[in-house]
Amino acid sequence: MAVGSLVARSTAAAAGILSPRSRNLPGLLFSLPLLALFACFVVYPLFFVATRIFDRYTYEVLFSDPVYVQTIVNTIVYVGVAVNVKLFLALLLSAVLDSDGKATRFLSAIFLLPWAIPVLPGILSVRWMMSSQWGILNLISEDLGLGTHHWLASRWTAIGAIILFHIWKYLPFWTIIFLSARRGIPRQLYEAAYIDGAGPFQAFRYISLPMLGGIYLICTLLSMVFTMGDFTNVQLMTGGGPGDSTHVLATLAYRYTFRVGKIDWGMGVFATALPVTLLFIFVLIKKIR
Amino acid sequence: MTGRGVWVNVARGAVLAVITVWTLFPIYYIVSLAITPWTDLFRPVYFVTHPTLDNFKFVIFQESPFVKFFWRWLANSLWVSAATMFAVLVVAAMGSFALGRIRFGLGRWVSGITLFTYIIPASFLSIPFFKIMGDYDLLDTYWALIFAMTTFAAPYALWVLWDYAKTIPQEIDESAAIDGAGLVSVFFRIYLPLITPSLIAIGTYAFFYAWNEYLYAVLLLQGEKTITLPVGMGNFLTSDDAPWNLLMALSVIYALPPVLFYYVFRRYLTHGLVSGSVAGV
Numbered sequence: 001m002a003v004g005s006l007v008a009r010s011t012a013a014a015a016g017i018l019s020p021r022s023r024n025l026p027g028l029l030f031s032l033p034l035l036a037l038f039a040c041f042v043v044y045p046l047f048f049v050a051t052r053i054f055d056r057y058t059y060e061v062l063f064s065d066p067v068y069v070q071t072i073v074n075t076i077v078y079v080g081v082a083v084n085v086k087l088f089l090a091l092l093l094s095a096v097l098d099s100d101g102k103a104t105r106f107l108s109a110i111f112l113l114p115w116a117i118p119v120l121p122g123i124l125s126v127r128w129m130m131s132s133q134w135g136i137l138n139l140i141s142e143d144l145g146l147g148t149h150h151w152l153a154s155r156w157t158a159i160g161a162i163i164l165f166h167i168w169k170y171l172p173f174w175t176i177i178f179l180s181a182r183r184g185i186p187r188q189l190y191e192a193a194y195i196d197g198a199g200p201f202q203a204f205r206y207i208s209l210p211m212l213g214g215i216y217l218i219c220t221l222l223s224m225v226f227t228m229g230d231f232t233n234v235q236l237m238t239g240g241g242p243g244d245s246t247h248v249l250a251t252l253a254y255r256y257t258f259r260v261g262k263i264d265w266g267m268g269v270f271a272t273a274l275p276v277t278l279l280f281i282f283v284l285i286k287k288i289r
Numbered sequence: 290m291t292g293r294g295v296w297v298n299v300a301r302g303a304v305l306a307v308i309t310v311w312t313l314f315p316i317y318y319i320v321s322l323a324i325t326p327w328t329d330l331f332r333p334v335y336f337v338t339h340p341t342l343d344n345f346k347f348v349i350f351q352e353s354p355f356v357k358f359f360w361r362w363l364a365n366s367l368w369v370s371a372a373t374m375f376a377v378l379v380v381a382a383m384g385s386f387a388l389g390r391i392r393f394g395l396g397r398w399v400s401g402i403t404l405f406t407y408i409i410p411a412s413f414l415s416i417p418f419f420k421i422m423g424d425y426d427l428l429d430t431y432w433a434l435i436f437a438m439t440t441f442a443a444p445y446a447l448w449v450l451w452d453y454a455k456t457i458p459q460e461i462d463e464s465a466a467i468d469g470a471g472l473v474s475v476f477f478r479i480y481l482p483l484i485t486p487s488l489i490a491i492g493t494y495a496f497f498y499a500w501n502e503y504l505y506a507v508l509l510l511q512g513e514k515t516i517t518l519p520v521g522m523g524n525f526l527t528s529d530d531a532p533w534n535l536l537m538a539l540s541v542i543y544a545l546p547p548v549l550f551y552y553v554f555r556r557y558l559t560h561g562l563v564s565g566s567v568a569g570v
Contacts, residue, residue, distance in 0.1 A: 019394075020392060020393055020394040020396070021393075021394040023391050023392065023393040023394065024393045024394050024395050026387075026391055026393070026472050027387045027388075027391045027392075027393025027394075027395060027396060027399070028387075028393070028395060028399075029387075030383045030384065030386050030387035030391060030472075030476075031383070031384050031387045031388075031399045032383075033379060033380040033383055033384070034380050034383075034384045034399070034402070034403065034443060034444075034447065035399070035402065037380065037406075037436065037439060037440040037443065038402050038406055038440070040436070040440075041414070041418065041436060041437055041440040042405070042406055042409065042414060042440065044421065045414040045417040045418045045421060046414065046417075048417040048420065048421060049417050052417075093304070093308065096301055096304050096305065107305050107308065107309060109552075109555070110309060110312060110313065111308055111309075111312050112551070112555075113312060113313070113316060113548065114312060114315075114316075116544075116547050116548045116551035116552075117316070117544045117547065117548060118497075118500065118501040118519065118543060118544055118547060119501060119503065119519075120501075120503070120519045120522055120523060120540065120543065121319050121537075121540035121541070121543060121544045122315055122319075124319070124522075124533075124536055124537065124540055125315040125316070125318045125319045125322075125537075125540075126315060127526075128318070128322060128533055128537075129315070129318060133331070134330070134331050134332070134333050135333060136318065136333050136335070138333070139333040139334075139335070168311070168312070168315065172312075200297070222408065225408055225409075225410060226408075226410060228410060229409075229410020229411065229412040229413050230410075230412070231412045231415075231503070231504045232503040232504060235503075235504075236503070236523060236526065239526070239527075249412075250410075250412035250413075250415070250504070253412075253415075253416050254416075257416055257419070263416065263420055266416040267416050267417055267420075270413045270416065270417075273413070274413065277409070277410070277413065280408075281405060281408045281409060284404075284408055285401060285404050285405065285408070288404060289400070289401070289404070
């Protein structure tokens with residue numbers, strides 16, 4: 001009986017006869033795998049952090065640790081510079097690639113390679129390039145008469161390397177996003193503008209920019225949150241070195257947990273970043289939906 | 290008009306040339322180190338002077354003690370990636386059916402949860418997750434890793450599928466329901482066949498998400514033989530006498546599947562990924 005009525009109800013639901021509210025049960029059943037994963041792997045860890053973050057001592061240690069303060073600065077520089085330069089370049093490149101020429105199509109196929117290649121081979125390549133003794137960068141720099149440098153052995157050139165790698169790896173993805181957003185702008189707008197005597201810069205200023213402004217903002221926020229949590233790039237490029245001067249949030253938490261052996265400090269690092277991150281996330285969810 | 294048109298084309302050509310060099314140089318460098326013999330490694334040159342395939346031979350036939358577990362690592366990577374792909378397909382297909390076809394009242398909450406999981410950085414949950422897995426004695430098992438990767442790969446896949454699900458006319462479901470089909474048979478016999486192209490795209494995406502995963506793999510797997518390929522390669526970076534030419538040969542092997550798949554499925558992938566990301570914007 002119960003099964004029969006459930007079948008009848010779901011049949012009616014498929015036909016769209018019932019109200020959204022009475023379709024809740026089948027809807028939730030089909031969402032169950034997702035909800036179970038969310039409960040176990042997102043809510044439970046967050047809850048776990050919440051039970052451990054009210055220990056004042058952890059924060060006294062963190063805020064008096066110069067490495068923590070330096071890490072916050074590094075993270076802000078990394079996120080601020082890498083994301084904004086990358087997205088600005090992506091916006092410009094999407095304009096260059098937005099034509100149907102054969103050369104453009106061929107180039108966009110090559111251009112997407114960094115996105116297809118896993119992080120590790122790319123990092124290995126950059127690390128060996130920047131090797132102070134055997135890297136090709138010093139060979140080029142010497143041939144240009146600029147002398148040799150220890151690229152990955154000083155703080156700001158190492159952070160620069162991480163930023164450059166980030167741009168190399170993720171520029172293609174965001175360019176494709178902007179490209180598809182551009183293709184959504186009606187052609188007639190541009191045609192009308194050119195008939196009215198607008199140049200390419202005016203067309204960009206008065207048509208492309210307003211039409212792409214919303215998605216540009218969302219992409220910036222999204223990319224900032226993703227980059228704030230970056231572990232792999234930094235860990236593989238510098239491991240936080242030299243002298244713990246290039247850590248970002250995730251690598252510092254890893255260091256506290258496994259090198260120093262203080263798992264509470266590791267969680268404390270994320271707990272201090274969580275308010276900002278959650279704010280970003282809620283703004284994004286409001287904007288995207 | 291023509292004067293300005295020429296300059297626009299020149300500028301465009303210059304930009305494209307710069308992008309090409311910028312994009313290809315690190316890749317050129319990986320390949321050129323992969324074919325550099327050990328004796329030439331410590332002498333930087335622009336072009337490889339004595340190209341050789343010995344590095345690949347050493348890696349594949351395990352003739353160097355550095356990479357004696359190459360086949361184990363590869364098998365581990367393949368297995369966790371395939372399992373993650375399967376789990377993501379199940380979660381995303383069911384979830385997108387619920388959101389896009391059933392359209393239930395609590396769907397707003399489910400889509401909010403999906404977005405939240407997509408956006409929150411996976412690394413922020415890694416340390417507590419590691420602690421929890423330790424408490425339940427699940428460290429060094431693949432299950433913890435596979436479920437964690439599924440959690441973070443599924444929301445994007447679901448979003449892409451949902452966007453596609455909304456474009457299927459509702460009348461198809463309605464006529465099936467009139468013919469007496471229940472939700473489950475609509476799901477298997479109508480929905481799944483219709484979304485197959487998108488399933489290929491997100492399956493590929495999920496496979497390579499897991500293939501690339503480093504943080505959770507490095508946290509959860511510890512044994513010399515149980516680690517995945519990227520973790521095994523990454524471990525060399527802490528040793529000073531790392532065999533860089535062998536590492537680069539490994540890199541080429543490791544990067545080849547995603548690149549090949551990407552070119553085979555390029556049309557599906559870029560369309561699927563883009564429609565998912567721009568959804569609702």
